Amino acid sequence: MSWIDIGALDAIPLRGARLVRTRVGCVALFRTSPTDVYAVSDTCPHKGGPLSEGIVHGTSVTCPLHNWVFSLETGQAQGADAGNIATYPVRVEQGRILLDITTLAKRDAA
Amino acid sequence: MQKIVVIGAGMASGRVLEHLFDAAPDAFDVTLFNAEPRGNYNRLMLSPVLSGEKNYSEIITHDDAWYAGNKVTCRFGEPVQRIDSARKVVISAQGETPYDKLVIGTGSTPFIIPLPGHDLPGVISYRDLDDTNAMIESSARSGARAVVIGGGLLGLEAAAGLRMRGMEVTVLHIAGHLMERQLDAAAGYLLRRDLESRGITVITEAQTKAIEGNGKVARVMLADGTELPCDLVVMAVGIRPSMQLAKDAGLAVGRAITVDAQMQTSDPDIYALGECVEFAGNVFGLVAPLYEQARVLAKTLTNQADAFTVRELATKLKVTGCDLFSAGDFAEGEGREDIVFRDPGRGVYKRLVLMDDRLIGAVMYGDTSDGNWFFGLIKDGTDVSDMRDTLIFGPAYQGGAAADPLSAVAALSADAEICGCNGVCKGRIVDAIEGGAHTVGDIRATTKASASCGTCTGLVEQVLAVTLGDDFVMPTAQPVCGCTTLSHEDVRLLIKSKELKSQPAVWQELGWSTPNGCHVCRPAINFYLLADWPLEYQDDPQSRFVNERNHANIQKDGTYSVMPRMWGGITTADELRAIADAADKYNVPTVKVTGGQRIDLLGVRKEDLPAIWYDLNAAGMVSGHAYSKGLRTVKTCVGTDHCRFGTQDSTGLGIKLEKLLWGSWTPHKVKLAVSGCPRNCAEATCKDIGIVCVDSGYQVGVGGAAGMDLKETERLCDVQTEEEALEITAAFVQLYRENARYLDRPYKWLAKVGLPWVKERVVDDPENRHALAARFELSQSIYRKDPWAPLAARAETFGPLADLTLEAAE
Incomplete structure (x- = not known):
């Protein structure tokens, strides 16, 4: 594991998201509560909608294009839709967001 | 495959086809002719379409996909001209179509009294969608007046619908009281009083002498010299079976096409059903026996034995707020006894007619909840001598049981009919519930109970409640989303009454089942809060759609x-x-x-x-x-500035309106237009608010649409000055903001509350209008701002938080 500092927790609004550009594509960081952040792929497997623009509720996000709902914990689509998005390890320490660069690199190598 | 030709896409023939395709999906090659240029729809629901409570798309029973899926060849708008039963073909404008079996479902035609002037434009009957649309069109002009000839079921539904559309309506009825075939004089009086309280004028014992007008209807003349000026005359005096085709083809006819209990006519390959048939001396006008005929005919066509029988019928009126019920025979006669209950304060009247210790007739007005129980007693010929003392109070009071509102339904026997239209008894609904149908929607899908006229929906809910016990929550209205059981209307009310001023307050106080809502409720609640508490509530971008x-x-x-x-x-x-x-x-x-x-x-x-x-x-x-779900654009024409037809400065007014309204959030988008003259180049009459300038001032119309639905605006009022037009517009928008449910365009909201309700608040009550406009202005002090400027200053939040492509490349 190799954690790197991505930025301040407060740069993400509560129940909002920000993007991180990586070589495997855009990763969306979702802030679901004052202290919790999730990192998942930004791309909806349905029609490629930008999940970071969706409405965040509980620990789920709704895609802005066609309302697919994904669990940010598992990456699984909820309800009647089938599909999943990649999830990435992320930590919050002393108000900073840390992302594990190795998982992104591994996927890159694969 | 057997070739079946069906003439007429009415309610009975639609039901036959459903049964046929259910029983033998690939056995029939069906061609469906209809004189109307459309397929099957629920004619019972034309009254809610007329009143604006439903639209046409909601009453279609079979859509294009259904016809295609069952490979039905549709020949809509193509009347059949002749049947050649010797050669087994039907002849229409497109030529000949051969059949193995022919089904005639030509229904009925309205009876038009051959009064002088009955053929003037503006005299219509009330039978199909075209008639309904013609009535809606006539009602669109403000101050339009209608005369309905005929105070029976259909005439009163037409009158109530036209009144809800804002017309001045007079009902002419030849008998001494309304609906004399279904009601006695006392119930007829209560019905009349109810209709009059809605602003409908009723004239009984009316002898219509002539309809007059120059090129179109202008007035109706009565024999006593009364003159009734009007723009529309609706004749609803009765129907006649349509049997000309059958008669010309040499089939046996009486009052209608004669059929046997298998729905077969005098020609063994030709069948008939619906309002065009006569069976054992009876003709039919209500939907329940028609559906029964459809069931029997489908059996006959699939070679199964069955027989149609005539059953006793009960009547209900589908006019919102008029609650009446009648069944059996309630004429006075020798050996008959009456039990009568009246509660003048509540407008309740109940009368039971007994003969030989048996109930033979019931008339109720104002409280009809026990109607089906009485109807069951009539049909079964139950000996009521033991319960005679308390009979009129209904099943809840029999055997000393407590007055539980559900006990009436609990007491019904399994074969008691719940849905009269579809002939569904309580037992079948209970079976469906035990088979897993736990909502009214499920019950409709599995049994069809409450799927036609819908008046028994409440009873179906009660059967659900009785059968499921605590597992069934009586639905009051559709909830906002899965996070709550409350409807939009309830949530709006509670936000105001409990003074809830934040989203967490709403979630907590109203018992949301999720920690912070979902993508459905969050935008709605965010809007309700900012509309009701413009100064206290801070708009939440995270509760907004992207x-x-x-x-x-x-x-x-x-x-x-x-x-x-x-x-x-x-x-x-x-x-x-x-x-x-x-x-x-x-x-x-x-x-x-x-x-x-x-x-x-x-x-x-x-x-x-x-x-x-x-x-x-x-x-x-x-x-x-x-x-945005807010003010979009105000479209204008050039008006008096340049146009030689312009009557007012339409561009100037458009700009003033846009400067007044811009930035405001509304339940759904709001589009405006201002046209400089009635030529209407800015297309103002299909906007949410459309103003048409005329020499004398400004005509303000509201509730137009040109999207999924196409709707012309309805006239809110005419005003003389720009200032009044601006204030009326602001007040209307504010009333919409304060009351409509999220995502209802103004026309949908208007269909629910009615234009008169809006007029009362925006037009007729100047004080209330000023207050609405002032509340709008207060909200605009916060929201009449450009949202781009502050966001342009925070450009960094629009880019990525970090870019790891660069680091990874190093």
């Missing part, structure tokens, strides 16, 4: 469109230069002129949004809100 959060419309590829505001559709060379410069600078692939007279720049990347906004702001332009 377009409203980013103040631009997201496109399917993730880019955005940017549309600057052009007040009233007026621009300048400088503005156009700035737009062109921005298009060049940000490589905008598409520049489009919109339907609302604005210029749209499509294909802008999210990162570029703050910069392009900054440039447009610098040229003096602000957001056009092309993305």
